[in-house]
Amino acid sequence: MRPLDGTRILDFTHVLAGPFATRVLGDLGADVVKVNSTSRTNTNAPGSPYYLMWNRNKRALALDMSREEARGVCRRLCAKADVVIDNFTVGVLDRWGVGYDTLREENPGVIYVQMSGMGSAGPWSNFVTYAPTIHALAGLTYLTGVPGRDDIGIGFSYNDHQAGLHGAVAILAALEARRATGQGQRVDLSQFEVGVNTVGPALLDYFANGRAAEPGGNRLPWDEAAPHGCFPCAGATSDHPADERWVAIACMTDAQWEGLRTVMGDPEWSRDPSLATAAGRLARAGDVEAGVAAWTSGLESTEVMERCQGAGVPAGVVQTGVDLVERDPQLARSRFLREIEDPHPTAGVTYADRLPIYFERTPCDRYERTREIGEDNAEVLSDWLGMSATEVRDGEDAGYLT
Amino acid sequence: MTSGALQGVRVVDLTDERAIYGAKLLADLGADVVRPEPPEGDPLRARGPYMDDAPGETGSLWHAFFASSRRFFAVDPGTEAGAAQLGLLIDRADIVLANTGAFAVEEAQLDDACARRPELVLVEVSSFGPDGPWSDYLAPDLVAGALGGAVATTGDADTPPLKAFGELNFMVSGAYAAIAALAGFNCVRRTGVGQRIHVPVHECIASALEHVFMWHWYQDQIGLANKPVLERRGSLHWTNAYQVMGADAGAVMVTPIPDLDGQLVWLLERGLGEELLDPRLQLPEHRRELLDRLMDTLREWVASEDPEALFLEAQSRHLPYGHVKRLDEVADNAHLAARGWWESYPVDDERAVRGPGAPYRFSGTPWSLGSHGDADRDTDAILDEIGWEDGR
Numbered sequence: 001m002r003p004l005d006g007t008r009i010l011d012f013t014h015v016l017a018g019p020f021a022t023r024v025l026g027d028l029g030a031d032v033v034k035v036n037s038t039s040r041t042n043t044n045a046p047g048s049p050y051y052l053m054w055n056r057n058k059r060a061l062a063l064d065m066s067r068e069e070a071r072g073v074c075r076r077l078c079a080k081a082d083v084v085i086d087n088f089t090v091g092v093l094d095r096w097g098v099g100y101d102t103l104r105e106e107n108p109g110v111i112y113v114q115m116s117g118m119g120s121a122g123p124w125s126n127f128v129t130y131a132p133t134i135h136a137l138a139g140l141t142y143l144t145g146v147p148g149r150d151d152i153g154i155g156f157s158y159n160d161h162q163a164g165l166h167g168a169v170a171i172l173a174a175l176e177a178r179r180a181t182g183q184g185q186r187v188d189l190s191q192f193e194v195g196v197n198t199v200g201p202a203l204l205d206y207f208a209n210g211r212a213a214e215p216g217g218n219r220l221p222w223d224e225a226a227p228h229g230c231f232p233c234a235g236a237t238s239d240h241p242a243d244e245r246w247v248a249i250a251c252m253t254d255a256q257w258e259g260l261r262t263v264m265g266d267p268e269w270s271r272d273p274s275l276a277t278a279a280g281r282l283a284r285a286g287d288v289e290a291g292v293a294a295w296t297s298g299l300e301s302t303e304v305m306e307r308c309q310g311a312g313v314p315a316g317v318v319q320t321g322v323d324l325v326e327r328d329p330q331l332a333r334s335r336f337l338r339e340i341e342d343p344h345p346t347a348g349v350t351y352a353d354r355l356p357i358y359f360e361r362t363p364c365d366r367y368e369r370t371r372e373i374g375e376d377n378a379e380v381l382s383d384w385l386g387m388s389a390t391e392v393r394d395g396e397d398a399g400y401l402t
Numbered sequence: 403m404t405s406g407a408l409q410g411v412r413v414v415d416l417t418d419e420r421a422i423y424g425a426k427l428l429a430d431l432g433a434d435v436v437r438p439e440p441p442e443g444d445p446l447r448a449r450g451p452y453m454d455d456a457p458g459e460t461g462s463l464w465h466a467f468f469a470s471s472r473r474f475f476a477v478d479p480g481t482e483a484g485a486a487q488l489g490l491l492i493d494r495a496d497i498v499l500a501n502t503g504a505f506a507v508e509e510a511q512l513d514d515a516c517a518r519r520p521e522l523v524l525v526e527v528s529s530f531g532p533d534g535p536w537s538d539y540l541a542p543d544l545v546a547g548a549l550g551g552a553v554a555t556t557g558d559a560d561t562p563p564l565k566a567f568g569e570l571n572f573m574v575s576g577a578y579a580a581i582a583a584l585a586g587f588n589c590v591r592r593t594g595v596g597q598r599i600h601v602p603v604h605e606c607i608a609s610a611l612e613h614v615f616m617w618h619w620y621q622d623q624i625g626l627a628n629k630p631v632l633e634r635r636g637s638l639h640w641t642n643a644y645q646v647m648g649a650d651a652g653a654v655m656v657t658p659i660p661d662l663d664g665q666l667v668w669l670l671e672r673g674l675g676e677e678l679l680d681p682r683l684q685l686p687e688h689r690r691e692l693l694d695r696l697m698d699t700l701r702e703w704v705a706s707e708d709p710e711a712l713f714l715e716a717q718s719r720h721l722p723y724g725h726v727k728r729l730d731e732v733a734d735n736a737h738l739a740a741r742g743w744w745e746s747y748p749v750d751d752e753r754a755v756r757g758p759g760a761p762y763r764f765s766g767t768p769w770s771l772g773s774h775g776d777a778d779r780d781t782d783a784i785l786d787e788i789g790w791e792d793g794r
Binding site for chain 1: 408410449453454467468535537540541542546548549551557558559561565570574577581582585588591593597599601605608609610613614615618623624629633634635637639640644654657659720721724725728729738740741743747761762764765
């Protein structure tokens with residue numbers, strides 16, 4: 001048994017944010033039925049690496065929603081669903097005849113989640129967004145960088161993951177509310193609002209004190225901690241950034257600074273009494289960081305990390321994807337990364353990074369490959385609607401279940 | 403229905419930075435979340451920024467945000483009475499959220515609590531998991547992000563690897579902690595049986611890296627990858643199709659995706675990009691060259707454009723550009739204002755400050771912020787609820 005066994009989720013999401021929400025719920029055991037059609041392309045194409053990453057543990061149903069017969073099947077599925085979720089721009093499901101107001105008449109317990117970019121109302125509600133759009137508008141791009149640069153930002157689609165996780169939280173909370181009231185409800189999740197929320201303390205600072213945060217590299221925006229940064233190490237295999245080696249060191253207390261001094265061999269420059277406090281080290285952060293970098297640059301990053309951690313100093317290798325996959329002992333120990341047993345019909349061997357939640361009694365350790373378009377038509381339509389294999393085959397032959 | 407989705411769910415919050423966001427998510431959704439803290443105050447109350455730049459018992463805006471909607475319970479678990487009070491509090495809880503090593507976690511005797519109450523959901527969040535060679539490593543947000551793979555992706559060729567602004571790594575582990583708690587509680591509702599649940603921060607961060615594992619696993623299929631690691635390279639997305647470009651007094655995140663033809667038409671309207679119509683570039687095998695040249699053209703064009711006007715026109719053409727906003731511009735955003743999004747964050751009984759609203763809106767069980775105050779604010783009421791009288 002898994003925590004969400006028996007929970008039925010009809011999934012109209014695409015790209016990353018929505019599929020990440022339903023991936024988490026599928027990992028938790030929900031019966032996630034991914035609705036797709038042969039007309040979808042690019043990042044949504046089943047078999048593309050991006051699609052493979054976010055759609056495991058889901059069953060695949062093909063519906064050509066341009067056809068009235070498919071919309072009819074869709075309405076019947078919605079009537080059986082615990083959760084209906086999409087991340088289209090506002091209004092698409094309404095145009096298909098499965099908007100919330102229609103749906104709740106037939107299924108008052110349904111939880112209807114719209115994960116649009118900007119939310120269901122407001123002057124920007126029709127805006128098209130991807131994570132880089134949200135990062136820019138939410139302040140994350142401006143703030144993640146070094147002083148004087150507004151063109152760096154986060155190097156991956158952070159907000160898509162966060163929106164997905166918030167979508168999963170919202171669905172689980174709405175299921176709990178339904179248990180108490182018997183009623184479903186509509187959840188309007190704006191990916192933009194999720195993004196702005198992530199800079200919460202900086203916004204409180206702005207509204208309370210009129211101070212707008214600025215990019216500060218690896219320094220902490222409000223708290224005194226130094227050294228606090230990434231430092232170059234030996235072992236680079238080329239001068240290409242992908243081949244460089246770095247270690248992060250974060251002295252959060254004066255005692256940790258003392259520990260670092262010891263690990264570094266108590267160099268002359270570090271003995272300056274003015275560096276005994278975080279404020280003193282911050283005042284001369286450039287000198288301190290140059291001194292630390294001079295030490296790390298002659299050592300392998302793993303050695304720096306182990307020596308620092310052995311002395312109670314927070315430090316960690318700046319791990320790349322190769323480090324995570326091939327060298328990380330924690331991830332290897334938990335089999336966090338794995339090949340999926342069942343090969344994909346067209347992509348061949350596929351992989352999974354497991355759900356990072358370990359349940360003692362209801363383990364979530366099943367990872368089934370991403371399915372091809374319509375691969376589970378017969379099973380899903382039988383399980384949810386009691387349709388016969390012949391009916392499904394007829395729908396496929398007629399083209400609306402494709 | 404007028405109250406939060408989690409009304410009636412009782413949570414004890416024994417978290418530190420690594421999962422406090424998860425407890426916030428539950429609290430703002432209406433759960434009754436009690437946060438025990440030492441009588442002298444939670445060390446997290448010392449984290450800046452501060453209201454009126456004045457630290458103090460309730461001055462931390464960091465704490466007002468992350469410890470929103472809680473009830474605070476001052477307790478000394480090192481005393482016999484304090485340990486007993488903590489035990490009674492946990493005996494009334496549905497869920498305990500705990501970070502290994504955080505305040506009162508050891509004294510709470512959570513093993514005993516689980517044995518005593520099989521219906522309890524205990525979510526334990528640690529940096530690296532309960533065992534393994536790094537299980538005792540110290541990992542504040544920067545170090546956690548470095549080991550988790552987030553830092554290596556961020557920065558540019560001429561900068562060090564960079565952490566994202568703020569506490570973004572721990573907001574991921576916090577969100578996972580909330581998911582773990584609610585999924586575990588869902589089991590309790592169905593079966594009556596609780597359980598221990600472990601959440602390693604390290605794995606949470608690694609699970610949310612978009613292209614990083616894909617780049618390694620599917621290098622041959624992606625077609626863009628000549629190494630199993632994509633180097634840090636500023637804002638240029640792994641697809642090469644999204645990038646922040648300098649504009650006239652500002653910057654804009656520009657992309658021709660998903661409507662490449664629409665982008666070309668727009669450029670042609672401006673008298674640019676005619677060379678991109680070369681039939682050779684329209685062939686699928688030259689798509690990458692077309693994209694690269696299109697991005698070059700866009701870079702040149704955007705440099706002299708007003709960023710806000712460009713962004714708005716792009717959106718009117720259904721192109722997902724984004725104007726790179728400073729924080730003051732985010733605070734002044736007309737869309738958020740029109741949605742009535744901002745909320746008032748209580749700092750203490752007298753003071754409040756504007757802050758972010760709900761990350762999601764529930765039509766039936768509205769999200770709302772509860773109170774905030776000093777460590778002792780709710781202690782007497784909580785002692786009454788757990789049946790504690792002087793001496794017992």
